[in-house]
Amino acid sequence: MGLIRDQDIRALAVAVINTEMQAVAQLADRIDDQFVMACHLLLDCKGRVVVIGMGKSGHIAGKIAATLASTGTPAFFVHPAEASHGDLGMITRQDVVLALSNSGNTEEILTILPIIKRLGVPLIAMTGNSKSTLAKLSTAHIDVKVEQEACPLGLAPTSSTTAALVMGDALAISLLQKRGFTRDDFALSHPGGSLGRRLLLQVSDIMHQGAEVPRVFDSVPVSEALLEMTEKKLGMTAVVDHNGYVIGVFTDGDLRRMLEKSLDVHLTPVADVMTRPCTVIQADILAAEAMQIMETKKINALLVVDENKNLQGALNMHDLLRAGIV
Known part of the structure; x- marks a missing residue:
């Protein structure tokens, strides 16, 4: 491998940021009727939102679950591989499932789909492939397709995970606004640390x-x-x-x-x-x-x-x- 110059490092970093910025910018066109339907499903949920995802999508799913929970939408993350070994019992008929998969064909998620459907639980899919099995079987599909990953090899999930994360934030904040979730409500779920002090102290x-x-x-x-x-x-x-x-x-x-x-x-x-x-x-x-x-x-x-x-x-x-x- 040849010597990598400092300017090359800077150029690569800027290229990554520009690629991911472009991916995020394209999401604005995906806020369509399917996105609105997903919001209604989440607003009507009588139980909790169960967020699932494998690999890097799983990490993003965990963050989305945490953001939903802290902004007035009770949610938690379930690992789909663990779900097929007993954790499916955590999903009730009152819940809504939000499944993340860039390909839309993640085997561990497809394995538990029949059980989700049997329970009659609404399924919101967030994928980069609108023709995938997960997208076709979903109640509402949110398209987070990206033109290219920021990884020069096109292998490491980069732009795709960023897009999913941003779309998850869009869901959470839309729900927050629709519920009339207030600063005081936010404070009650963040009582610890400096954030809690800033929000609660009069x-x-x-x-x-x-x-x-x-x-x-x-x-x-x-x-x-x-x-x-x-x-x-x-x-x-x-x-x-x-x-x-x-x-x-x-x-x-x-x-x-x-x-x-x-x-x-x-x-x-x-x-x-x-x-x-x-x-x-x-x-x-x-x-x-x-x-x-x-x-x-x-x-x-x-x-x-x-x-x-x-x-x-x-x-x-x-x-x-x-x-x-x-």
Whole structure:
């Protein structure tokens, strides 16, 4: 074998990506009545979606099953070879079978087809061969044919598995939308790790409350606001009236701008140099939304108010970091 140059490696990699991009782009024309029928079969399923596939298609089938399950469509993967040795008992008459096979003639899948048909279970086939046995015997057939594999030998499943994976995502997200599956529903199935924290945590769970919230009246001098900021350590203080209504906020940035004007911190009322109106949020929004607001507004802290704009709490970027939102 001759010496492979770095530019050859890059060229090969780009060729693979371009080939698979073309395969994926062609899938848009396959979203037809058969795809819609498959969606209806899955939506009407009273049991679970049983996803099967051999070899590389089996790996893709497992991922599709996981995506369906996490987006509101109960699903699990069954290995077709194991199915013929007892695992067929996992399939009930209430289920729907989604079978993946690029050739549409995978022996292990065809072996169990008579049992699936005997149960009267709807069969959705996802193949690259619309004339195959699996396609012909299916209730709905989704065509994922590709012009060529990205493998230069034309042997390793590459473009074909990518196409099947993308079509599986198209199914899952179509079902998610049709079911009205919400962000809260998604959170309930992903309670662990940073994803769960981002989806489940509300501002009320992490905000400072009560005596921890920095606040001063609008009539006090800046020096008093500075003492409050120093004690509460949030880099700002709320400025409120005597009923707790938020008038504005005094921040480190306001202090810097004030000092540039050579104003006296002991004589200048905080109301003269505070930021007003200020950005506020309510306690029942997601902490992840608070993070987005901070990033958009380029600020490091937020005041939390009720529906009447009375002060309820406060949080800053460090609180979000500690909660694992960032």
